[in-house]
Amino acid sequence: MKIMFLSWGEVPRLSSVYGGQLVNVVKNVGQHESVEDSYLVAGMPLIHSGLVREKWRYGKELSSIRNLLGSGNFFRRKLIVPPVGIYPTEAQIGMFKLGQTKSMIKWLRKRKPDILHCRSYLATYMAHEWRNASGLDFKILFDTRSYMPDEAIQRECWAEGSPDHQFWRKTEARLLRDSDAVNVVSEPMRTRFIGMGADPSRVHLIHLNVEAPEEEKVQGLGIVRDGNGPLFCYCGYLDYAGWHHPNNVWQLLDRLATLRNDARFLIITKSSHTMLAADLRNKGLDYLREKIVFTSAVSPSECVRIMQGCDAGLLSYYTPKSELEFEMARGVFATKTAEYLFAGIPVLVNKICGGAAEFVEEHNVGVSYDSPESLNDSDISRLLGHKSNGNRLQALAKEKFDIEHNSRRLCSIYSDMLRRS
Numbered sequence: 001m002k003i004m005f006l007s008w009g010e011v012p013r014l015s016s017v018y019g020g021q022l023v024n025v026v027k028n029v030g031q032h033e034s035v036e037d038s039y040l041v042a043g044m045p046l047i048h049s050g051l052v053r054e055k056w057r058y059g060k061e062l063s064s065i066r067n068l069l070g071s072g073n074f075f076r077r078k079l080i081v082p083p084v085g086i087y088p089t090e091a092q093i094g095m096f097k098l099g100q101t102k103s104m105i106k107w108l109r110k111r112k113p114d115i116l117h118c119r120s121y122l123a124t125y126m127a128h129e130w131r132n133a134s135g136l137d138f139k140i141l142f143d144t145r146s147y148m149p150d151e152a153i154q155r156e157c158w159a160e161g162s163p164d165h166q167f168w169r170k171t172e173a174r175l176l177r178d179s180d181a182v183n184v185v186s187e188p189m190r191t192r193f194i195g196m197g198a199d200p201s202r203v204h205l206i207h208l209n210v211e212a213p214e215e216e217k218v219q220g221l222g223i224v225r226d227g228n229g230p231l232f233c234y235c236g237y238l239d240y241a242g243w244h245h246p247n248n249v250w251q252l253l254d255r256l257a258t259l260r261n262d263a264r265f266l267i268i269t270k271s272s273h274t275m276l277a278a279d280l281r282n283k284g285l286d287y288l289r290e291k292i293v294f295t296s297a298v299s300p301s302e303c304v305r306i307m308q309g310c311d312a313g314l315l316s317y318y319t320p321k322s323e324l325e326f327e328m329a330r331g332v333f334a335t336k337t338a339e340y341l342f343a344g345i346p347v348l349v350n351k352i353c354g355g356a357a358e359f360v361e362e363h364n365v366g367v368s369y370d371s372p373e374s375l376n377d378s379d380i381s382r383l384l385g386h387k388s389n390g391n392r393l394q395a396l397a398k399e400k401f402d403i404e405h406n407s408r409r410l411c412s413i414y415s416d417m418l419r420r421s
Helices: 017-030 049-053 055-069 093-097 101-111 120-134 148-154 163-178 187-195 246-259 273-282 300-307 323-329 335-342 354-363 377-401 403-420
Strands: 002-008 037-045 074-079 115-119 139-143 181-184 203-205 231-235 264-268 292-295 312-315 347-350 366-369
Touching: 002 017, 002 101, 002 120, 017 037, 017 055, 017 335, 017 403, 037 055, 049 055, 055 074, 093 120, 101 120, 115 120, 115 403, 120 139, 120 148, 120 163, 139 163, 139 403, 148 163, 148 323, 181 187, 181 403, 187 203, 187 354, 231 246, 231 300, 231 335, 246 264, 246 273, 246 312, 246 377, 264 300, 273 292, 300 335, 312 335, 312 377, 335 347, 335 354, 335 377, 347 354, 354 366, 366 377, 377 403
Parallel strands: 002 037, 002 115, 037 074, 115 139, 139 181, 181 203, 231 264, 231 312, 264 292, 312 347, 347 366
Antiparallel strands: none
């Protein structure tokens, strides 16, 4: 099989979710005996966040991807588009096609991929455009990742019910109907898409990927474990403009510190530690600062190694402001869910984060809660009791999230797509 992975509008980074959920998948799929060719084509804007955040250092991200995949397996397409990422309006879509359609069809005729594995909505949209325009018979896997038309409302790209929202909702239904297979990351996502008309036999659930850490333990956590109290961990970005708001974490930490005065907290994040400390002060929570150690990690596998010294992982998410945002949250799984379990620690998860909460409850690997105030001593004792079953948690994580296992599942889906033809 020849598999072409496609992203369109995203900024390639090995050190981010893009790396863990796409680049490393390309590598692992390519190692499967049934796969003859596995490569990544990334359509990326000329003006993008890497130029702002990393500046000249961003080139190292591209070099890292090229070194991991091999120069012959990573190709960039430069898009002359506004920096809107994967959320173009209907009027802006033409710019994402500009100068690309003919050359991509020529590319596809030359490389003859059997399957285009498309990351998110915009890439899938482009793949269908090329297939319809060329008459080529490659198959399309719609790797949904999220509910993009609704997600863009939370990011203030367009308003609920606006023409652009309606355009993408109609496009969503078409992509679900016309793609040869659909991949989702949680059970609530599967239920929603089938309810929208997707063929149940073509909707596949593969949870998020985590690479197994190379080392079993990481030393040097004594700075936070200065007593016998529990050590809780939060891993990931914290930003009021994103999915995980600092204030939701602070509220949860405040409640945990009230229930367990000897509790300590480890926050692993690439968000500004100075900004987060200032936010604590502004919220009148200076006392928590003495209980928190901020650190960062260069990769998900390093996060997993660090977290093996903790007692539980936290997933507080954010507070939705509308029914639409509640609906979006019901499908969320969050990569940190997989990372916590891979580290062998249970998960304390907000029930609003539906995909993760459903998984935690179904597999008995943590505790879900309605609000921080609803938590009590019994909940925390039950949560911490799961840590003694760390081996079971890790075994479950390897079964559900290990990137090598998931790559084999993908190859099985690819084979099924080709058999159907």
